[in-house]
Amino acid sequence: MIYQQYRDFCEAARQRHVIFYYVGYFSQHIVGAMADALKLRLEVSGLAGPTRRKLFSSFVEMAQNIIHYSDDSLTPPDLDNHEVRHGSVCIGIENDQYYLLCANPIKRGLEATLRQTVEPLRTMTLEEIKQAYKEALRSESPVDSKGAGVGFLTMARDASEPLEFEFVPMPGEPDRSMFYIKAII
Amino acid sequence: MDDLYIAATPTSPEVDFRFSQNVLSLKGESYPENAAAFYSEVITQVRSWLASCQGQHIVVNVALAYFNSSSTKVLFNLFDAFNQAAMMGNQVTLNWYHDEEDDTILEFGQELHDDFGALDFHDHALSGA
Numbered sequence: 001m002i003y004q005q006y007r008d009f010c011e012a013a014r015q016r017h018v019i020f021y022y023v024g025y026f027s028q029h030i031v032g033a034m035a036d037a038l039k040l041r042l043e044v045s046g047l048a049g050p051t052r053r054k055l056f057s058s059f060v061e062m063a064q065n066i067i068h069y070s071d072d073s074l075t076p077p078d079l080d081n082h083e084v085r086h087g088s089v090c091i092g093i094e095n096d097q098y099y100l101l102c103a104n105p106i107k108r109g110l111e112a113t114l115r116q117t118v119e120p121l122r123t124m125t126l127e128e129i130k131q132a133y134k135e136a137l138r139s140e141s142p143v144d145s146k147g148a149g150v151g152f153l154t155m156a157r158d159a160s161e162p163l164e165f166e167f168v169p170m171p172g173e174p175d176r177s178m179f180y181i182k183a184i185i
Numbered sequence: 186m187d188d189l190y191i192a193a194t195p196t197s198p199e200v201d202f203r204f205s206q207n208v209l210s211l212k213g214e215s216y217p218e219n220a221a222a223f224y225s226e227v228i229t230q231v232r233s234w235l236a237s238c239q240g241q242h243i244v245v246n247v248a249l250a251y252f253n254s255s256s257t258k259v260l261f262n263l264f265d266a267f268n269q270a271a272m273m274g275n276q277v278t279l280n281w282y283h284d285e286e287d288d289t290i291l292e293f294g295q296e297l298h299d300d301f302g303a304l305d306f307h308d309h310a311l312s313g314a
Binding site: 028049134137150154157 | 217222287292
């Protein structure tokens with residue numbers, strides 16, 4: 001990339017008010033380092049404490065989802081610690097609101113399950129989300145979950161609008177799709 | 186039983202469980218990659234120690250500035266163990282510290298208070314933490 005192209009790239013990000021973007025491998029160390037970078041950015045932003053905390057919380061949930069569930073894995077799929085997987089995360093400002101966006105490939109067969117998990121959250125009120133969150137805390141984890149199954153509920157609780165998500169076919173990869181999820185804080 | 190000390194890392198809290206003094210403290214941020222793996226040994230040791238406690242006064246200090254969803258779930262199990270010890274005749278004081286602006290941690294503390302009624306729960310809101 002020549003200088004002019006890089007300047008264009010930076011300018012495009014600036015115009016879109018992107019404050020943080022990363023694409024690449026996600027490990028716990030990398031997420032910890034990004035969390036540091038984000039904390040600094042948020043400290044100087046002048047944002048209110050509760051908003052900063054919600055942004056930070058959603059960021060961690062998204063980034064750790066990539067570590068655990070992206071279908072593009074450097075480490076053996078059966079590992080449940082010290083995992084390294086590929087994805088991207090973006091934080092920006094749109095209509096005076098902060099948003100987080102993340103993407104990672106998934107097996108197409110998982111689309112239905114993810115849809116069933118996230119879609120109902122979109123129509124729930126904050127009170128209903130908090131209630132579902134309380135119930136999820138008290139229930140046993142789903143067997144295939146490395147976390148608590150409350151990650152999406154946490155994002156929904158932190159967001160000020162319904163979560164948005166979509167599945168996009170990947171060229172030349174009929175068995176996989178790209179899973180995008182967006183939270184507006 | 187030996188005391189349990191685990192130093193904090195950027196993504197996991199300091200665990201300072203002084204079983205010898207009946208004072209257990211948890212401090213820092215908690216978003217390890219695998220919360221179940223991080224806390225499983227802690228909870229095992231706590232349960233084993235609590236089984237030997239009779240008529241004791243136990244103080245639990247929790248000052249977590251942030252915890253992720255999977256830590257929340259595991260912490261709930263830890264407090265369940267303390268509540269059971271309280272129901273078995275121990276006095277368990279839980280000091281719950283949080284930033285005064287942090288509604289999420291305040292509400293989680295309230296839930297612990299509601300669910301685990303045997304705990305002697307004290308909420309401590311800190312300013313500018």
